[in-house]
Amino acid sequence: MHSRSTSGEEEPVPRSQPGRDGIDPRRLRADDLRYLLAVARTGRLVTAADALGVDHTTVSRRIAALEKSLGVRLMERSTEGWTLTDAGKAVSENARAIEDALARVADSVSGHEAPSLHGTVRVSAPDGFGTVIATPALARVRLRHPGLHAELITATRQLTLHPSGFDLALAIGRPTGSRLVTEHLTDYTLGLYASDGYLARCGFPETTADLRKHALIFYIESMLQVGDLDIERHLPGVTPAFSSTNVFAQLEATCLGTGIGVLPAFLAHRTQLRRLLADEVDIRLPITLAMRREAVTSAAVQAVRNALRQEVTDRSAELLQS
CATH class of the missing domain: 1.10.10.10 (Winged helix-like DNA-binding domain superfamily/Winged helix DNA-binding domain)
Structure with a gap:
């Protein structure tokens, strides 16, 4: 039954x-x-x-x-x-x-000169990092192994993941448990960015204390699942005026002149946004790569892992720019 x-x-x-x-x-x-x-x-x-x-x-x-x-x-x-x-x-x-x-x-019996990987590899990653960094790595693996099915789930959350629902996970912060096989993948930087329109209308902040007079754009504090992204930790006393759980919404709001965004450099550099207070606000956060223990021996999972490591190596300047 x-x-x-x-x-x-x-x-x-x-x-x-x-x-x-x-x-x-x-x-x-x-x-x-x-x-x-x-x-x-x-x-x-x-x-x-x-x-x-x-x-x-x-x-x-x-x-x-x-x-x-x-x-x-x-x-x-x-x-x-x-x-x-x-x-x-x-x-x-x-x-x-x-x-x-x-x-x-x-x-x-298919005529392939070299063995191709098959099966499904499901990857979980933060929305921004998953889209801009993980997607090219997954695409490269798929081009090499057409029989492989790649799945990408995007969510910004702490690495306290239950070891199910994915083969490989990327998360902001360092691991807090031993249920997963983890390794440091890369660091990335965040900074303050604003549009020329916003700065013409509201002026430039000269110090971090001046940020309290400006509209800040960041995550929704009450829904934030990543302690490393706690705004109080990086900018004490500053409260966001526009918040979203999605970093691309934050980026769009910043580009529209809604306020000053606290954004990953690898996203902001693709726009016309201006970096502010670079010497005072240069936040560096780690990205951890985690695998379920039973997935470590999978050739397909290892292929994706290697592609991700190659991607962050090739784009380290973009990830760590200040």
Whole structure:
């Protein structure tokens, strides 16, 4: 039987718990492993079903069948979706090897001179960094490996991510836990920027204290999920007059002369905005790259990781300009 979650999705439930020593590999269906990998990548039955081109009840049924054959629970539901159990992580890691082997079989009869990567790699990143930096890296990997499906989710949030719903994550700040395999990717700078129209109308701030007389543009403080972006930490006593959870909205408002924006240099340099108080306000923040432990061995994930590292190396001057 399947139990039903509050979202209406059927939950895979193992029907029995036979001894692990008695598992016969011939009872396992390799195709069921694709369903497990899809849910592990997305964290959602419905999303996984869309990626596989089936109904979510089929995904639930196939995972339940796999759990029954193995006699262990492979996934459990959390507030952020479906996550792998310890047994599920072990199975998933080995399942990737089978998935890669099938892809190589397909390549062997397709006439490809070199093996192409297959499968799906889901990346989570802040909206600005994800669009301007991660997208070119993902595009380059896709051009080299047409069989690879790249997915980019943009959200500016702290790296306290539950290890589900992505293969690789980019986040502002440094890691606070050990559930993920993390490494420092790069730093980037933020500064104060304004349009010529705003400065002609409201004048130039001469000191940081003068900013209290100006309209500042930044994130919505009450909805901010990244401690490193706390405006009080960088500009004490200054309160934004225009706020948005989206950095591109902040950029647009700054270009329209709404106020002075606290913006990433790699975004602002693409516009006609003028940098203000560069010596006094030069904020540098780290970007951390994180991978789910069971995704580290994936050749596709490693290809994306390497492409991201190459991208930030090639554009370090742009990311760290002052």
